[in-house]
Amino acid sequence: MPDLVFIAIMVVTVGGALVALEAEEIVYGAIALAGSLFGVAALFFLLNAPYVAVFQITVYVGAVAVLIIFTVMLVRQEKWAKEVPPQSVARLAGILTAVAIAVSFGFAAAGSTILGTTTLINSVSFLQIGELISRNFAPILETLALVLAASIIGALTLSKVEREEDKK
Amino acid sequence: MNSLADFVVVSAILFAIGIYGLIVKRNALRMLFAVEIMINAANLNFVAFSQFLWNDAVGQTFVLFSIALAAAEAAVILAIVVVAYRLHQDVDVSELKSMGG
Numbered sequence: 001m002p003d004l005v006f007i008a009i010m011v012v013t014v015g016g017a018l019v020a021l022e023a024e025e026i027v028y029g030a031i032a033l034a035g036s037l038f039g040v041a042a043l044f045f046l047l048n049a050p051y052v053a054v055f056q057i058t059v060y061v062g063a064v065a066v067l068i069i070f071t072v073m074l075v076r077q078e079k080w081a082k083e084v085p086p087q088s089v090a091r092l093a094g095i096l097t098a099v100a101i102a103v104s105f106g107f108a109a110a111g112s113t114i115l116g117t118t119t120l121i122n123s124v125s126f127l128q129i130g131e132l133i134s135r136n137f138a139p140i141l142e143t144l145a146l147v148l149a150a151s152i153i154g155a156l157t158l159s160k161v162e163r164e165e166d167k168k
Numbered sequence: 169m170n171s172l173a174d175f176v177v178v179s180a181i182l183f184a185i186g187i188y189g190l191i192v193k194r195n196a197l198r199m200l201f202a203v204e205i206m207i208n209a210a211n212l213n214f215v216a217f218s219q220f221l222w223n224d225a226v227g228q229t230f231v232l233f234s235i236a237l238a239a240a241e242a243a244v245i246l247a248i249v250v251v252a253y254r255l256h257q258d259v260d261v262s263e264l265k266s267m268g269g
Contacts, residue, residue: 002174010178017182020201021189033201036182040208043178046170047219052228052235056211059235064204064242071246072197075253094191098184105180115173117220124225132225133232144236151240155247 006046013039030072034065051126175216182209196249196259200242207238 002010016036023029037060044053109115133141182205189202211231218227249259256263 002170006170006174010174013178014181014185017185017205020205021185021193021198026195026197029198029201033204036205037208040182040212043175043212044215047175047215049215049219049228052215052231055232055235059239060204060208064239067242067246068197068200071249075197075249075259077258091192094188097191098188101187102180102184105176105183109173109176114221115176116171118169118171120219121221122219122223122227124223124228128225129229129232132229137229137233140233144233148236148240151244155243158244158247159250 006043009039009042009046012036013043026072026076027069030065030069033068034061037061037065048120048122051129172216172220175212179209179213179216182206182212194260194262196245196252196261199261200245200249203245204238204242207234211235 013036016032016034016039019032020029020036023032038057041053041056041061044050044056186202186206186209189205190199193199193202211234214227214231214234218231253259
């Protein structure tokens with residue numbers, strides 16, 4: 001049986017995800033998404049992976065969520081608050097697909113014997129993670145740096161405002 | 169005690185919610201929310217299996233790369249949303265025909 005802390009975090013995570021998609025006011029949805037991402041970070045702590053959890057908090061809750069909230073405030077419109085509810089057919093199809101996927105995951109997991117394990121056998125320190133990143137996976141790190149630089153340059157180029165004097 | 173199955177269940181629920189959001193929502197920002205939720209479900213699954221079944225750092229390292237990649241992706245999508253809003257005053261993906269989609 002999961003303990004109480006786990007259930008509380010699960011409620012925050014799943015509830016936050018649901019509110020993020022269904023909140024009428026999209027700003028509240030963005031804040032709920034930040035809460036859901038924070039819940040996932042708490043689950044990483046429970047999994048004895050503090051380095052990943054802190055990384056999740058700094059990158060997702062600290063950067064991505066704030067970026068999303070600012071964008072939402074930039075492009076928000078009043079009419080979204082009374083967003084037309086999607087046709088019931090589309091909603092039904094979405095719910096059915098989601099349930100079908102969850103059920104198929106359940107069937108896939110039902111025959112498994114490893115899922116009942118309760119002991120965390122992983123005991124790596126962040127020193128080992130750092131060594132792995134900077135030694136074995138150094139090419140991936142370099143590629144990732146290039147991808148990040150390219151995406152930031154792309155984002156800046158896309159959102160550049162052309163001033164009047166530039167056009168002359 | 170929490171078992172591996174508990175974490176996998178949370179991950180599956182999050183993934184299903186993300187699929188639902190991608191199918192139903194037509195607002196580009198809501199679809200971005202759905203994608204972020206699904207990426208988080210995948211990362212959670214990855215770390216859970218790594219922590220319960222193997223004693224090495226590869227799983228956690230992989231998730232670190234995945235988080236960084238997801239941040240880059242979010243930045244690009246948000247830039248596209250801002251440009252689309254500037255051009256169309258709306259971010260409904262069924263209205264954005266000029267992208268050729």
